[in-house]
Amino acid sequence: MAKIMAEYVDRLINIEMRQMGGLPRGVTHALYEAARKFHKEPLTYLAASGLIEAVKPKDHVIIATGAGVAPWLPKGETDGPLGAAALARTIDLGLGGKPVLVGEARCLPPIAATVEAAGLLVADDELFGQRDHVAQVREYPLGEARGEAFASELLEKYNPKAIITVEKHGPSASGKYHSIMGVGRSPESVANVKFLVEAAMAKGILTIGIGDGGNEIGFGNIHEDVRRIQKFGSKCQCPCGAGIATVTKADVLVAAAISNWGAYGIAAMLAFMLKNPRLLHDKDTEYRMLEASIRAGAMDGLYTNLSMYVDGTSCETQLSLITMLHEIVTNGLSEQPRHW
Template sequence: MVQAGKDIATVIDDLTTTDIGGRDTIYPISGAARERQGNAASMQAAEHLVDAVDAGDTVLVLTGFLIPPTMVQETDGPLGAVSVARAVDAALGANPILACEPAALDICKATATAGELSVLDRDTAANSRRTVAVEEFPADRGAAEAYVDDLLDEVDPAAVVAVEKVAPNAEGVYHNMAGYDVSEETAKVDVLYDRLPDDVLTVSVGDAGNEVGMGLVQDVVIDEIEYGAQCQCGCGGGIASDIETDLLVPATVSNWGGHAIAACLSHLTETPVLHTPEVERRMLEQAAAAGSIDGIVGGTNAWCDGLPPDAHEALLRLIHEVLGSSVHSRGGGELGR
């Protein structure tokens, strides 16, 4: 029997905000987010997407976090972004575009392919299902402005979902969690948020306070997260994000927040869009094979945020158990198309 939506949402959010790795960031962030926007953020996000996105609409999914000193894309972010792309494609009939740093492009393409999506150009993908366009969001500010102008003119997105997308602080500087400036090679997504029309739904997923959407809890990040108030780059601004979105979905691992949104879309639309634990492992392995590293322990070992693949598979199994119904017991192998 399917649990009530409220119960499902509460349990899923409890699972995805449990500090399994002991990083000491998620509890202050998730607690403040619940006080300010209510409980069950992943279900709220899914409900907002159902309301805002019609069949044929474009949903822009942002991800990308390059880890210094090598400035290689980490494993957290692309998997959650692919979860969201799969879900809006299959459950809502939308056309997802996944945009990331140029240096992350091959990794995001490999992750999407491992996640059972065909990677096609924007025009071809718009006329096909089980597909995603994966594009470069430029790090150069002038090029980013041109990209955003083209994007808004050509596809007019109904929603923008950011998953582990590093954001600037109040001084306009992008930081990693250790407080170092990573602006030079980071996509200038502030350009997009400055230019988005007010009627475009914005949803974000993050885990540490320096991501898009964490502007909602900026004061908490400044007060309670290491380097939140004082970074190590000399800009004087700390790592706290200055970009707020319509809804913030905190998660212990940002990928998990993307999975939570997909699970809630599965429940609301009765469409099995959440991938299986086996696909989760395959995405981690293929991302690593393409060069992605664990942002905490390093290495192309298919770990993510200091946790081995088994832990991420287990989380998927638990979410599927919560969903519980016979339509979901097929494990998300079908995408409803």
């Protein structure tokens, strides 16, 4: 039954509702279909079942997020931190795992505020080792050399059983990073989380890449499809000419209309498979997370201001999505016979 539930969860988190003239639209279904063809099974099922198998109580899970650069998104965007915080909460409550969130220094205030709004206190090493319902938030340094060294340091210190990336960009074939609109960025201006994911995959640690555009870690699984489907997939607006399609793979790619929704879909499947609807955060928590992220400086990725939006979709839509995911889980777990 879980695989069938995941069919509907996958569909719900892949409903695109984008404006004209801004973020590329009309591509969500095609990116999902390519990812689904690659993985053969519902994406949220693969991610949730992988986490259940890999993560035991007190195991560390590293969750990377943070997208956007100054001047438009100086402290990052609202898509990413909420999904990361929601999964951190589910991993703590449902699996007893210990979440470590990493991102660029500029994105840490919203990440920390969001994970606390989700119910997990940000803790230092001592407190983190002593109790549950806490999380760590750590800076992932900019640049390739420091990023590669930090990846080794993280794997050594935490011995994580899973690495999850939410809206975390991976490089194109040229080695450059790109925004969804094809604007090139030097690897020295971002956290090169690709090193963490590649090293984890080499060690057999579960990696899950969640994204919505094709330039995020995980979409390397369907690199050629992204080049074909996405507006700037094979041709960027910078001289490198490689396009935005990333080459960085993950064990499981979860493609969604909005990256946060991919994370919520995984949380919903964890709630269903562990038979506890509470493992998916409620809509009040969703509201609190969105407000906390904005108060800490995260901006909507389309409107680029401090409004209660995520990738151009309203707060009401986030709350409605959580309501529907909850209903899928709760109804799916309850028995209501009908005799006539």
